[in-house]
Amino acid sequence: MRLGVLDVGSNTVHLLVVDAHPGARPLPAHSYKAELRLAELLDDDGAIGPAGIDRLIETIAGAVQAAEDQGCEQVLPFATSAVREATNADAVLARAKTETGVDLQVLTGEEEARLTFLAARRWFGWSAGRLLVLDIGGGSLEIAYGIDEEPDKAVSLPLGAGRLTAGMLPGDPPDAEHVRALRRQARTEIARTVGEFTRLGKPDHVVATSKTFRQLARIAGAARSTEGLYVQRELSLKSLREWVPKLATMTVEQRSTLPGVSEGRARQLLAGALVAEGAMELFGVPVLEICPWALREGVILRRLDHLPAS
Numbered sequence: 213m214r215l216g217v218l219d220v221g222s223n224t225v226h227l228l229v230v231d232a233h234p235g236a237r238p239l240p241a242h243s244y245k246a247e248l249r250l251a252e253l254l255d256d257d258g259a260i261g262p263a264g265i266d267r268l269i270e271t272i273a274g275a276v277q278a279a280e281d282q283g284c285e286q287v288l289p290f291a292t293s294a295v296r297e298a299t300n301a302d303a304v305l306a307r308a309k310t311e312t313g314v315d316l317q318v319l320t321g322e323e324e325a326r327l328t329f330l331a332a333r334r335w336f337g338w339s340a341g342r343l344l345v346l347d348i349g350g351g352s353l354e355i356a357y358g359i360d361e362e363p364d365k366a367v368s369l370p371l372g373a374g375r376l377t378a379g380m381l382p383g384d385p386p387d388a389e390h391v392r393a394l395r396r397q398a399r400t401e402i403a404r405t406v407g408e409f410t411r412l413g414k415p416d417h418v419v420a421t422s423k424t425f426r427q428l429a430r431i432a433g434a435a436r437s438t439e440g441l442y443v444q445r446e447l448s449l450k451s452l453r454e455w456v457p458k459l460a461t462m463t464v465e466q467r468s469t470l471p472g473v474s475e476g477r478a479r480q481l482l483a484g485a486l487v488a489e490g491a492m493e494l495f496g497v498p499v500l501e502i503c504p505w506a507l508r509e510g511v512i513l514r515r516l517d518h519l520p521a522s
Contacts, residue, residue, distance in 0.1 A: 214241065215515065216284040217508045218275050220316060222251035222294035222350025222374050223423070223477070225268065227275040228508050229282045234516050238509065244278040246271045247476040250294035251350040251374030259300040265307065272312045288511055291316045292324055293351030293372060321368020325354035327510030329363040332419050334513055335505045341416030344409070346491055347506060348424040348484050350374035353402075353491070357409050364412055369401050373424050373484035381483055384463050391460050394483060399490040406494050418497045420447065421506035423477060424484035429502050430472030431455060437472070445502040449492045456485050 213233060219226045229242035248271060253264040260268070272289075279287045295301055296318050309315050319327070325347070332345045345363075347354040351372035356363040380394045425447060430436065432451035435443045459467060459482045468478035492500065 213285050213519075214283055215512060216275075216279040216282070216287040217511050218272070218279070218287055218289040218314065218316075219508050219511075220250075220268070220272070220289070220291040220295055222292060222352075222372055223247060223249050223480075225271045225275060226508065227278055227287075228512075229279065229284055230512055232512060232516055234519050238512050238516070242278070242282045244275055246274070249350065249374055249476070250298075251372055252378040254294070254298060254378075257299055258297065260294070260298045260304055265304055268304070269308060269311050272308055272314055276312055276314060286515075287314075288515055289314045289316050290511060291318050292349060292507075293321065293368075293370075293375075296320070297351065321352055321354065322366050324349075324352070324507055325356040325366035325368055326363055327514060328354055328421055328507045329356035329358065329366065329510070330361055330513055331505035331507065331510035332421065332503045333358075333361050334509075335503050336417065336419065340419075342413060344415035344418045344495065344497070345503070346418070346420045346425070346488075346500070347422045348373055348420075348487050349422060350480070353487055355405065355409065355491070357412055357415060365409055367405050367408075369405065371398055371401055371487045373480035373487065376483040376487070377480045384479075385461055386482070388460070391482070391486070395486050395490065398487045399494060402487075402490050402494050409495070418495070418500040419503045420488075420500050421503045424480070425488060425500075426502055427470075427472050427474075427477060427481060428452065428455070428485055428488055431470045434502065441504045446499050447488075447502065448499045449489070449497065452485065452489045452492065456482075456489055459485050 216229045226245040230238040232238035345356045353369045353371035356366040358364040429447040434445040464479045468475045
């Protein structure tokens with residue numbers, strides 16, 4: 213069957229169309245995306261403003277049309293932290309349903325972490341042993357750990373690259389004091405959870421998902437996306453430590469010239485790097501592997517698990 217998953221995230225609205233059936237690997241067929249950066253559009257009251265809502269509705273409508281054009285039997289729509297935490301979330305969701313027919317399901321942070329963990333587990337398989345999975349989104353950082361398909365522990369922290377950039381890194385480039393303040397806050401938040409994970413045992417394999425980690429791995433020398441999904445890509449703490457001070461002194465325009473860094477994500481890259489560095493140091497991770505699958509694939513896999521085998 214042809215499925216679409218519509219991800220209204222903190223950075224992008226992304227429709228991923230796949231051909232899939234239970235017991236088989238979902239095969240990507242089409243992708244439709246638009247960068248809205250909702251995490252950066254919240255006003256002082258924490259609401260998505262009228263212009264942001266208009267852009268969101270227009271983008272969802274475009275995704276619905278794309279899903280129809282691609283012959284999707286079903287679309288699985290969900291929203292993450294930017295919508296979840298907006299003070300006018302109910303109004304945004306109601307308008308989306310009225311004007312586009314899309315009933316967005318708002319995932320909790322823990323649900324995000326669990327579904328992302330499922331995708332990583334299916335990608336690496338049982339031989340990977342105990343997995344520690346890190347995911348930096350626009351609005352939050354998800355961390356999950358476990359040996360099965362359901363993690364033993366999963367948390368979501370308010371450490372998304374878009375959220376932190378908008379709230380803590382004014383200036384282009386930001387001054388050193390703001391960078392230090394963000395670094396302190398990120399590490400304080402992460403450190404509160406480290407003990408809950410380390411008491412579960414040392415992971416056998418540490419992996420990361422998300423655009424932020426992929427871009428950090430790319431500028432550190434990992435293979436480009438055109439070389440395919442199955443090329444192993446890693447990010448070392450040593451490389452990250454070397455890149456963080458460089459990113460802190462670069463303008464957004466300069467960051468956008470780095471390999472694999474899109475213009476739309478360049479502004480958030482420093483905040484993402486600081487969170488990634490803090491997580492790797494506090495969890496004692498010298499090297500992690502980039503997982504091509506993440507939340508969207510987790511949503512698809514969970515849906516397929518509930519379909520009868522053909």
